[in-house]
Amino acid sequence: MDVVVATGPLLEDWRAIHNAIIPTDPLSADDVAERATRHRLTLAYSGRELVGNATVRPPQDPDAIATVIVRVLPDHRRRGHGTAYLQHELAEATNLGARRIETVVLETNTDGFAFALAHGFVEHDRYVLDGDTVAYVDLHLPGH
Numbered sequence: 001m002d003v004v005v006a007t008g009p010l011l012e013d014w015r016a017i018h019n020a021i022i023p024t025d026p027l028s029a030d031d032v033a034e035r036a037t038r039h040r041l042t043l044a045y046s047g048r049e050l051v052g053n054a055t056v057r058p059p060q061d062p063d064a065i066a067t068v069i070v071r072v073l074p075d076h077r078r079r080g081h082g083t084a085y086l087q088h089e090l091a092e093a094t095n096l097g098a099r100r101i102e103t104v105v106l107e108t109n110t111d112g113f114a115f116a117l118a119h120g121f122v123e124h125d126r127y128v129l130d131g132d133t134v135a136y137v138d139l140h141l142p143g144h
């Protein structure tokens, strides 16, 4: 798998994947451009084929918590891409100085929840944002 930082026109590819996988939270081009200034936004390729995108929110003080979220397009799932991509981005988060790594999934996202648990993440919070009906689940990697 090749992982590329999304800049310039690649941000549209990043946005298309985000909005296809998370239709409940569609982002505009301006939203993505703004996020790119704060987060590591990447694309993953298998050969020449675009298979997914990811967000790393870099470690924040005081506890140096980073958040890693990987997304794989439905046609490319269950072939190990999610695992390879997660390992890659966990290493990036650690390189950026993270002392704790978290992820977040919607409680209705059974694929994402099962994937996170299979990779050792443990739930520590579940909450519904104002105006939403579906809860977000926050998980972390113990020992990171």
Ligand SMILES: CC(C)(COP(=O)(O)OP(=O)(O)OC[C@H]1O[C@@H](n2cnc3c(N)ncnc32)[C@H](O)[C@@H]1OP(=O)(O)O)[C@@H](O)C(=O)NCCC(=O)NCCS
Pocket: 021, 068, 069, 070, 071, 072, 073, 076, 077, 078, 079, 080, 081, 082, 083, 084, 103, 104, 105, 109, 110, 111, 112, 113, 114, 115, 116, 118
């Ligand atoms: C979660 C996601 C990234 C998994 O991508 P993937 O390429 O299918 O992942 P992998 O092929 O590496 O799966 C690795 C393991 O995770 C677990 N897993 C993945 N999808 C699963 C599912 N739907 N149900 C149960 N376990 C699952 C399994 O243990 C799987 O191993 P196996 O295929 O040998 O059984 C993908 O489903 C996705 O993009 N979901 C929407 C976004 C999201 O929820 N991201 C998670 C936040 S970290």
